[in-house]
Amino acid sequence: MTSRRPRTKGPDLASVARLLADGTRASFCLALLDGRAWTATELARHAGVAASTATEHLHALVRGNLLAEERQGRHRYVRLADPAVAELIENLAAMAPDQAAPPRSLSASGRRRALAHARTCYDHLAGTLGVAITDAMTERGLLDWEHGLRLTGDGRTWLAKLGVTVPAATRRPAVRPCLDWTERRPHLAGAVGAALCGHAFDAGWISRIGSTRAVTVTSEGRHVLCDQLGLSEELLSRR
Amino acid sequence: MTSRRPRTKGPDLASVARLLADGTRASFCLALLDGRAWTATELARHAGVAASTATEHLHALVRGNLLAEERQGRHRYVRLADPAVAELIENLAAMAPDQAAPPRSLSASGRRRALAHARTCYDHLAGTLGVAITDAMTERGLLDWEHGLRLTGDGRTWLAKLGVTVPAATRRPAVRPCLDWTERRPHLAGAVGAALCGHAFDAGWISRIGSTRAVTVTSEGRHVLCDQLGLSEELLSRR
DNA sequence: GGGACGCTTCGGCAGTCGCCGAAGCCTTGT
DNA sequence: ACAAGGCTTCGGCGACTGCCGAAGCGTCCC
Incomplete structure (x- = not known):
């Protein structure tokens, strides 16, 4: 890993970017762009990964202050932490190539x-x-x-x-x-x-x-x- | 690798974010935030990596449309491709924790x-x-x-x-x-x-x-x- | 023309990270 | 109290990526 030992001073860009650099986490964030709170399992199913995997990703995103979590009973709801986060994701999305697959059904x-x-x-x-x-x-x-x-x-x-x-x-x-x-x-x-x-x-x-x-x-x-x-x-x- | 097989449709956030998710590439981008064009070797020295490593990173950043390059003689100058890229990097930096080390000398x-x-x-x-x-x-x-x-x-x-x-x-x-x-x-x-x-x-x-x-x-x-x-x-x- | 210099390509090595399934904890509902 | 369901922790595996040095190519300058 290279981003753990930053060679230069200044803000740690990479640590934030790394959170969004994974396809699964990115898909979580895009889903959460709807502004609502999702449960962990919903997101896991949405992205097609195991619940355990989703848990780890969500922890990372919450620790990185991109998501806010709220626990209710046996559910864990997460949502984007902030309008600033939403804006960041929008900017990133606007810059990314849209690789939409043609709808199948x-x-x-x-x-x-x-x-x-x-x-x-x-x-x-x-x-x-x-x-x-x-x-x-x-x-x-x-x-x-x-x-x-x-x-x-x-x-x-x-x-x-x-x-x-x-x-x-x-x-x-x-x-x-x-x-x-x-x-x-x-x-x-x-x-x-x-x-x-x-x-x-x-x-x-x-x-x-x-x-x-x-x-x-x-x-x-x-x-x-x-x-x-x-x-x-x-x-x-x-x- | 997980971001190569996106599980959901929509813009490929991860591919852009991954470019900034590496400490070395991030340090390049932060350096380029000064708005000027740098040569490959300057950036390599700035980040403390070998020239060969810098070359590969620069290729990735250029291919991802974050940087623009211009070749002059034996130099390869790169700069941020766009004010939008600068803005994106600023947003990311504002979100990241500043982990500046106390200056040594x-x-x-x-x-x-x-x-x-x-x-x-x-x-x-x-x-x-x-x-x-x-x-x-x-x-x-x-x-x-x-x-x-x-x-x-x-x-x-x-x-x-x-x-x-x-x-x-x-x-x-x-x-x-x-x-x-x-x-x-x-x-x-x-x-x-x-x-x-x-x-x-x-x-x-x-x-x-x-x-x-x-x-x-x-x-x-x-x-x-x-x-x-x-x-x-x-x-x-x-x- | 020759040497210096900047950049690039090519293995090869090492570290990280994402993924899963199994097992366990906690809340909810019967 | 028990079962069900949501979430978490923990190994372990596989894959990717960043790093370097050596070798090679092109440009510049003497």
Whole structure:
């Protein structure tokens, strides 16, 4: 092993990177990008490894502060420790070649289409829907990309009118572009992206399909998104 | 090897992360964060490995699109491929524990102090100086942190008056906070940070100490920075 | 043209790490 | 109290990767 004896001073990049350098751990992290907490066994099955193997990987990720764990009864739930971790993983994913295999079964293909259409990405919306919302907000002057991404004054009042609480200023950027690996185009992330997505769930505009990352737009949601952003009926009713 | 047979679809996180998961390769990347091009042998000596070893690592990094290479005569120069790569490395570094060993020799300690005071970080300014400039710009209303980092209108005219060309809108954010691992506080990065730093070199406000990342403020620079940002004489003459 | 220098290729060695299954612990539910 | 299920610990195996030195190729400079 070479990364145990760092030859130069400075931050220990390698120790963090090594956590993500394994296919199994990476697949855990990608799964956890949905922002929810998974149990150890769920992740093990998802990645196709034995429970014992998953345990060891999870320990490493938790010790490395990439994941946070929470124990409930006989379950061990883990989730990404931090929005910063989610951002790091997104950046890494955007840089990586997408080596998606063509879906094998019909149901897999349906799942894949649903995912591509609308899904959560950590704590905000991605997929065709996420990109469409971002584009529409830009067209209407709610977002400004002129010098980096920015929420305009109009954007703030628009959100307030919808009932979305714009979070107070924190370390976390209010708006941030997140590069999607199916769309290859940026969509709205950051504190505002998360607030908007959370509100959409709370207000019943969208709901999860089963327990996956995929979401579907309710009829309520179709009304609001068409009214407020002019999203096409065609896009909204697709699934 | 486990990352060669990905069990799940999606971007191949692990293949990118693996490139940074080795201590030697990570040290290359950290060195290259100074934004300059290094030769293979320089990097080998820097990391304390044989030239043959460095060659192999560099090949891997270039093939993985993290580095760009340029051959000149018998030299092979490499640099970070992209500002996005620099950003990725910074993010990773900010997440990693800083395991700096206490400097052993007196000259090493001097070097370290100079580095901590003022240095380049990829293509912008970091260290005490970089943070001080960022703070001063914020105090004077040239930067706004209210909802993520933003360059204000005043900021734009201030830059123009100084002769700094504000780059046109591109994919790269104009302003971006970069978290410094000595200061642990954000300083100005992004296209504007790069332009400001470049101008400071061109106009002779700062110059490199030897061929390191450390910079020193010239008397010219002391005037300008004191006039324009009210930086203290004490800070500016320190080295 | 010859020597110095920078880079590359090629074995070969050693250390690490990921994987599994078996056995054991703890919580939950009957 | 017992069974079931989730999680953990512990060897042990196999594979990969990083490291080096020697030898070779190309470029530069005398």
